[in-house]
Amino acid sequence: MSTTLERNAPISPPPPEQNEHPQRKWYEYFGFSTDHKVIGIQYLVTAFFFYFIGGALAEVMRTELSTPDPDFVQPEFYNQLLTMHGTIMLFLWIIPAGAAFANYLIPLMIGAEDMAFPRLNGVAFWMIPPGGILLMSSFFNGAPQAGWTSYPPLSLVSGKSGEEIWILSILILGTSSMLGAFNFVTTILLMRMPDMDIHSMPLFCWSMLATSGLIIIGTPVLGAALILLSFDLIAGTAFFNPAGGGDPIVYQHMFWFYSHPAVYIMILPFFGAISEILPVHARKPIFGYRAIAYSSLAISFLGLIVWAHHMFSSGTPGWLRMFFMATTMIIAVPTGIKVFSWCATIWGGKLSLNSAFIFAVGFLSSFLIGGLSGVMLASVPFDIHVHDTYFIVAHFHYVLFGGSVFGLFAAVYHWFPKMTGRMVNETLGQIHFVMTFIGFNITFLPMHQLGLQGMNRRIALYDPQFQFLNMVCTVGSYILALSTFPFIINIIWSLYKGEKAGRNPWRALTLEWQTASPPIIENFEEEPVLWAGPYDYGIDTESIDGDEDVEDMLAAVTSESQ
Amino acid sequence: MTLISLWYGQNHGLLPMAASNDAGEVDELFNFMMTIATGLFLLVEGVLVYSLFKFRRQKGDTTDGPPIEGNVPLEIVWTAIPTVIVFILSIYSFEIYNRMGGLDPMAAGDPGPQMMAHSHHHSELVALDTSQQNIALGLGISPESQQGINPLEIKVNGIQYAWVFTYPESGVISGEIHVPVNRPVALNMTAGDVIHAFWLPEFRIKQDVIPGRETNLVFTANQVGQYPVICAELCGAYHGGMKTQLYVQTEEEYAQWIQDNTFAMKESGESVAMNPVSNSDTEFLEPYAQDMGVDADTLAQLKP
Ligand code: HEM
Ligand SMILES: [Cu+2]
Ligand SMILES: [Cu+2]
Numbered sequence: 001m002s003t004t005l006e007r008n009a010p011i012s013p014p015p016p017e018q019n020e021h022p023q024r025k026w027y028e029y030f031g032f033s034t035d036h037k038v039i040g041i042q043y044l045v046t047a048f049f050f051y052f053i054g055g056a057l058a059e060v061m062r063t064e065l066s067t068p069d070p071d072f073v074q075p076e077f078y079n080q081l082l083t084m085h086g087t088i089m090l091f092l093w094i095i096p097a098g099a100a101f102a103n104y105l106i107p108l109m110i111g112a113e114d115m116a117f118p119r120l121n122g123v124a125f126w127m128i129p130p131g132g133i134l135l136m137s138s139f140f141n142g143a144p145q146a147g148w149t150s151y152p153p154l155s156l157v158s159g160k161s162g163e164e165i166w167i168l169s170i171l172i173l174g175t176s177s178m179l180g181a182f183n184f185v186t187t188i189l190l191m192r193m194p195d196m197d198i199h200s201m202p203l204f205c206w207s208m209l210a211t212s213g214l215i216i217i218g219t220p221v222l223g224a225a226l227i228l229l230s231f232d233l234i235a236g237t238a239f240f241n242p243a244g245g246g247d248p249i250v251y252q253h254m255f256w257f258y259s260h261p262a263v264y265i266m267i268l269p270f271f272g273a274i275s276e277i278l279p280v281h282a283r284k285p286i287f288g289y290r291a292i293a294y295s296s297l298a299i300s301f302l303g304l305i306v307w308a309h310h311m312f313s314s315g316t317p318g319w320l321r322m323f324f325m326a327t328t329m330i331i332a333v334p335t336g337i338k339v340f341s342w343c344a345t346i347w348g349g350k351l352s353l354n355s356a357f358i359f360a361v362g363f364l365s366s367f368l369i370g371g372l373s374g375v376m377l378a379s380v381p382f383d384i385h386v387h388d389t390y391f392i393v394a395h396f397h398y399v400l401f402g403g404s405v406f407g408l409f410a411a412v413y414h415w416f417p418k419m420t421g422r423m424v425n426e427t428l429g430q431i432h433f434v435m436t437f438i439g440f441n442i443t444f445l446p447m448h449q450l451g452l453q454g455m456n457r458r459i460a461l462y463d464p465q466f467q468f469l470n471m472v473c474t475v476g477s478y479i480l481a482l483s484t485f486p487f488i489i490n491i492i493w494s495l496y497k498g499e500k501a502g503r504n505p506w507r508a509l510t511l512e513w514q515t516a517s518p519p520i521i522e523n524f525e526e527e528p529v530l531w532a533g534p535y536d537y538g539i540d541t542e543s544i545d546g547d548e549d550v551e552d553m554l555a556a557v558t559s560e561s562q
Numbered sequence: 563m564t565l566i567s568l569w570y571g572q573n574h575g576l577l578p579m580a581a582s583n584d585a586g587e588v589d590e591l592f593n594f595m596m597t598i599a600t601g602l603f604l605l606v607e608g609v610l611v612y613s614l615f616k617f618r619r620q621k622g623d624t625t626d627g628p629p630i631e632g633n634v635p636l637e638i639v640w641t642a643i644p645t646v647i648v649f650i651l652s653i654y655s656f657e658i659y660n661r662m663g664g665l666d667p668m669a670a671g672d673p674g675p676q677m678m679a680h681s682h683h684h685s686e687l688v689a690l691d692t693s694q695q696n697i698a699l700g701l702g703i704s705p706e707s708q709q710g711i712n713p714l715e716i717k718v719n720g721i722q723y724a725w726v727f728t729y730p731e732s733g734v735i736s737g738e739i740h741v742p743v744n745r746p747v748a749l750n751m752t753a754g755d756v757i758h759a760f761w762l763p764e765f766r767i768k769q770d771v772i773p774g775r776e777t778n779l780v781f782t783a784n785q786v787g788q789y790p791v792i793c794a795e796l797c798g799a800y801h802g803g804m805k806t807q808l809y810v811q812t813e814e815e816y817a818q819w820i821q822d823n824t825f826a827m828k829e830s831g832e833s834v835a836m837n838p839v840s841n842s843d844t845e846f847l848e849p850y851a852q853d854m855g856v857d858a859d860t861l862a863q864l865k866p
Contacts, residue, residue, distance in 0.1 A: 075799040147796050153773060154756040154797060242774030248757060249772070283619070284627035288637055313759060313794075314770045315699050315777065318665045322656060329648035336644040337637070343609045344636070349627040350619040361610055368606050372599040375648065379595065379655040381588050381662060385766040388759060388794040452576045454763035456794045459802030463790075507624075538626035 023518065032126060034118035037519060039125050040104025041419065044412075046128055047097040053136070054088035055481065057081045062443075062477040065470050070460040078460035079145035080162070084135070086148030087166065090266065091173045092132050094404050098269035099124075099180045101411055102208045104419065106184060108512035108519060109202045111193030111528040116186035124179035131172035138165040147458060149255060152240040152248045156233055163233055167226045174219045177265075181212035181219075193511075195530045199293075202510050202534040203286065206293040207272025210300035214261040214268075217304065222258030225251055249315040256307035264303040266400060267367075268296060270407025271338060274360050276534075277414045278342055280508040281357035282349030285535040288341040295334030302331040312383045321380045328378035335371055339364065355429025359410035362437050366402025370395055373448065388458075391451025397444045409436070409487075416491075417505045421517040422498030428490035435483035442476030510534045563604050571597025581764040581785045581810065584662045584704070588766040591658050598647060662767075663780050666702025700769040700778035703746060713746035713780060720751070720758035720771040722797055723804035734823040740809045742816040743786050749779045759795035762808060768794055783810040 024038055033039060061081050064072040073081070103121065107114055115121045138144060144166035146155035155163050188205050192198075228239040229251060238244025240251040279286045286292065308316055308324040316324075342364055351357060373395040377383045386392060409432075416424050446469040451457075455466045462470070504513040509532050515524050532539070571593045580586045617627075659665065703713065716739065717728040727739045741747045751760055753773040760779065761768040764787075769779045793804035811819065 070802075075802065079796070079799055079801075145799070151757060151796070157756065158798060242772070245774075247774075249775075282617075282627060283625070285629055285631045287630065288632040291632070291637055291641075313768045314757075315772055315775060317699060318659070321664065322659070325655060326652055329652050332648050333641060333644050337641055339606065340640040341637075343606060343613075344630075344633075346613045346617065347609065348630070349613075349617050350623060350625070351613065351617050352619050353614065361614065365607055365610055368603065372603060375651070376592070376595045376599065378648075379591065379651060380664070381655055381658045381766075382592055382595065384768050385588060385763070387768060388761075388796075449576050453578050454790065454792065456761065456792050456802070458796040460799075461802040463805075535631075536629070538629035 024521065032122050034114070034122050035521065036103050036107050036115045036118065036121060037419075037523075039121055040100050040102075042125050043096050043100035043103060043128070046125075046132070047093050047100060050088050050092035050096075050132055052484070054085050054093055055484070057085040057088070059477060059481050061085065062474045064460055065462070066474040068462050068464045068467055068470075073460070075460040076145060079147070079158075079458070080139070080143035082458060083144045083147055083150075083166070084139070087135065087144075087170070088132075089400070090148065090262070091170060092128070092135070094266045094400065094408075095173075095177055095262075096128055097408050098211065098266065098404075099177065101204075101269060101273060101415070102180070102184050102211075104415070105204060105512060106187055106208060107191070108515070108523055109205055109510055109534075110188065110191060110196060111511050111524065111530070112187065112191040113522045113524075115183045116191055117183050120179055121183050124176045124183070127172050127176035127179075131169045131176065134165060134172070135169040138162045149259070150229070151255075152229060152232060152246075152251050153242060155229065156241055160233060164230065167230045167233070171223060171226055174223055177215050178219050181215035184208045184212045185216070193528060193530065199290070200530070200533050202272075203275035203289065203292055203296075204269075204272035207268045207275070207296045210296040211265050211268040214265050214300050214303060218258040218261040218265075221254055222262075225254035225258075249311075252311050252314055253308065256310045257304075260307040260310065261300075261303045263396075263399065264299055267403050267407075268299065270363070270404050270411065271296065273407050273411040273414070274342060274363055276510065277356055277360045277410050278345045279535045279537060280414070280506045281352045281354060281360070282346050283351075283537050284345055284349040285533075285537050286341070287344035288337070289535065291337050292341050295337045298334040299331060302327060302334070306331060309378060309383070312380050313387045325378055325380045329375065332371070332375045332378070339368060339371065354413070354426055355424060355433060356410050356414035358430065358433050359406050359413060362433060363403060363406035363410060366398055366406055366437075366440065370398030370402055373398065386451050388456055389451035390447040390455045390457055393457050394444050394447035394451065397447075401440060401444070406436075409433075414506070415512075416494065417501035418512055418517050418519070420495055420498070421501050422494050423501050423505060424494045424498060425490050428486045428493075432483055432486040432490065435479060435486065439476050439479030439481075439483050443473050443480055444476070446472050509536060563601065563608075566604065567597050567601035570600045578763055579785075580766070581762075581787060581789060582766075582781050582783055584781060585764065585766040587658050587661060591654060594654065595651065598651075661704055663702040663704040666705070666780075699775065700751075701767060701780055702778060703748070703780050713748040714741065715748050715750065716741070718749045718751040718760060718771065719754055720760065720793065720797075720804075721754040722756065723793070723800040725760070725791060725793075725804070725806050729820065732820050732824050734820055736823065738807050738809065739791060740811055740816055740819050741783060742813050743783050743810050745813075746780055746782045751777050751779065756797050757795050758793045758797050758804065761792045761794040762789060763792065764789045770795055786810050786812060 024033075024035065028035075029038055029042060029045075033042070060073065061078065064070065064078055066072075070078065103115070103125075106112075138161070142159045142162045144150065144155070144162040145158050146163065150163070150166065188201070188209055192201060228237075231237040232239055232241050232246065236244075238246035240246045240248050242248060275286055275292055306324055306328045308320060309328045312321050312324070346361070373391070377386070377392070377395060413424055413429055416422070450466055450469050450473075453466070455462055501517045503515065503517055505517075506513070511528050511530070512519070514528050574593075574596055577589055577592065580589055715730055717730060718739075719726040719728070724737060725739070727736050728734070729736075749760065751769065751771045752775060753771045755773060757773065758771045759768055760771050762781070765781050765783070767779055767781055769777050771777060787810055789808045789810070791806045791808050793801060795801075797804060809819075
């Protein structure tokens with residue numbers, strides 16, 4: 001483990017020919033690497049691997065739910081699928097995918113050579129495959145079936161080995177996420193290039209500061225809860241087991257103390273990505289830089305004091321329900337600021353409707369629905385009705401899928417040229433978007449109504465009156481499944497056959513676009529120069545010739561400003 | 563746009579019927595939120611769709627848009643409006659919640675976590691000492707109807723995967739719940755194994771039912787009818803089958819039902835296989851197993 005900060009050494013090799021940059025060999029991506037770019041891609045590919053597994057499990061669940069009877073899979077197995085789907089999607093897909101972009105982008109965006117602790121970074125990544133494989137292995141002797149929340153006493157009585165494996169793997173994955181977070185904070189705070197003050201840092205870095213803070217504060221509490229749960233499970237203690245005088249509600253508080261912030265851990269990185277993507281493709285500065293940056297911090301702080309809104313109908317006394325209602329309502333304000341600022345960023349711009357941009361707009365329009373239903377859920381009297389129903393399932397998929405996953409695809413399309421040096425195929429990207437957007441809404445929109453009407457969640461068998469809408473959801477989920485094919489084909493095709501990207505195909509201003517695509521091993525050939533703010537679009541409205549070199553542009557800008 | 567929001571807020575048709583006054587109030591709250599949400603939805607989606615058409619980049623145009631980096635008055639407006647909205651929503655929700663009895667300090671005698679008897683005799687669990695008055699867990703009596711009316715008390719016990727209702731006044735024990743219309747009903751609830759949740763969708767009320775603790779719900783039905791009772795907390799494989807019926811009856815019908823059941827229980831001693839005190843879970847569940855899809859294996863596992 002490296003404990004010294006490796007400062008950006010001012011080595012400037014003579015500018016080599018375009019194609020002779022030293023590049024990583026393919027096998028380095030399969031081994032222990034300390035290069036943040038390799039690690040970022042390792043995270044991303046691993047996350048996608050688990051996404052396909054988690055998605056396949058969801059398709060089995062949706063197939064089961066196309067009829068009211070538990071005929072396709074046994075209810076017990078359904079609960080295993082449910083638990084594994086939730087756990088995989090959160091801990092092996094969205095959280096690692098956020099870390100992927102953080103790893104890849106932070107050092108490039110702040111003009112550093114690597115992360116503050118490169119070896120620790122490698123270790124953090126290499127905890128994920130064992131954690132994931134461990135979790136998967138539980139399928140062989142009874143996967144956990146108490147839901148991703150794993151509330152005792154149910155989690156103590158439904159399959160010991162699966163539950164213990166679940167706990168261990170979450171502990172491993174949680175530790176990995178903490179190590180990553182330490183690295184992000186240190187890197188962002190200490191390794192920015194000399195002229196970049198904190199207010200000229202790209203917004204993605206702000207959002208990763210907020211995310212990392214939450215990870216560092218929340219994860220230990222989850223760890224503690226799971227270790228105690230594990231004692232109850234194996235050693236027969238009774239911290240949470242009412243059969244021995246324990247209190248299951250304390251587990252819920254500890255669990256949600258992490259897991260509410262965790263939903264922001266899962267969305268904030270993509271808020272950051274959206275703030276990067278919109279200005280580039282709208283050719284306009286981000287609207288309200290400081291407002292967006294500070295609302296990330298506000299969300300992060302408020303996110304720590306809203307956890308019991310998941311427990312409004314649990315063992316929570318009335319006055320506490322009112323307190324958490326108030327804090328939850330307030331969190332809508334910074335979130336609203338962001339959404340409005342993003343809309344204002346697009347307004348009056350010159351929009352290129354490419355895959356990255358339309359996924360970003362898809363993000364805005366779906367996340368909006370998740371946010372509006374979120375404010376409704378903050379209202380205790382209403383939440384009491386819909387808690388633990390399909391309304392909630394709809395709400396959190398609008399946030400996690402409509403928000404995080406759409407944001408993630410936008411980010412993949414936006415930074416693919418940087419990561420690989422090749423452009424993606426736009427037609428396939430747009431087909432991917434249309435199918436995803438339609439499939440997503442058909443799958444999850446009707447679930448709001450199901451929940452309001454009386455369909456509870458986490459069930460393998462349901463009342464026949466709900467069959468029609470469930471059928472609709474299932475059809476939607478098949479469209480979603482199909483939508484991944486254009487994506488996969490696109491990625492593989494573009495990797496080999498895509499048009500060469502050049503350093504800055506989007507004519508973007510953040511620093512990662514000032515180096516080669518893919519970037520050279522230590523990121524920049526020479527000290528990068530901060531010649532414009534990250535979002536200074538339109539300041540120099542003259543048309544910029546695509547072939548012009550960054551150096552020429554630089555010279556032009558410096559001479560103009562003198 | 564305002565008109566559409568107002569109309570949709572009232573006519574979304576998303577909620578099932580409301581069978582109590584409280585439910586009506588929750589619906590009004592929901593309609594109010596739905597109105598605001600529809601308005602905001604149309605506004606934001608409208609801006610997005612309009613922009614996609616209006617501000618599309620012309621082919622060959624490589625210039626940038628106007629360098630607008632912010633607009634302080636505008637930002638103040640869109641910070642202030644949501645703030646005011648959530649403030650109003652909070653006050654309104656607080657009001658409704660209070661009227662539903664959510665802040666009734668005497669609602670329950672939750673004595674905090676208790677040692678749970680390690681047996682399958684549910685009656686012992688229900689008989690927790692509730693003399694210590696503590697903060698309510700759940701909904702109590704609504705402040706308006708506090709004086710005068712004495713609520714009908716029913717003890718509720720949730721076990722995998724059934725509900726057991728005990729009427730202390732008459733000693734009736736049943737797997738279905740019958741209540742008279744227009745009289746407050748107070749449920750004192752606990753669970754025998756894992757956490758369940760007692761949900762009455764037509765009454766818009768729900769409360770977790772927790773082993774070793776007592777939680778409460780008070781409601782007053784205002785419509786005669788039959789309504790589903792649903793478990794809304796994952797409690798095991800057949801969680802989806804854990805449901806029963808609530809019958810709201812007229813005073814007379816209800817009295818008749820109580821009488822029939824008291825009589826039946828006295829006569830047969832064992833009652834209609836409805837008395838879990840003398841039956842194990844397995845025997846108790848057998849009659850229901852068919853409807854719930856519980857197979858023989860599951861039942862066998864329950865055998866002590
Ligand atoms: C392929 C599209 C997806 C489909 C069809 C799908 C479907 C489902 C279904 C049917 C459930 C069960 C709901 C219940 O009974 O409570 C569920 C639960 C869940 N899903 Fe998804 N989902 C999808 C994608 C995602 C994504 C992308 C995420 C996260 C990033 C996610 C996170 C979750 C979580 C956390 C749960 C809760 C698990 C639990 O209750 O323990 N899902 N999903
Ligand atoms: Cu939360
Ligand atoms: Cu249940």
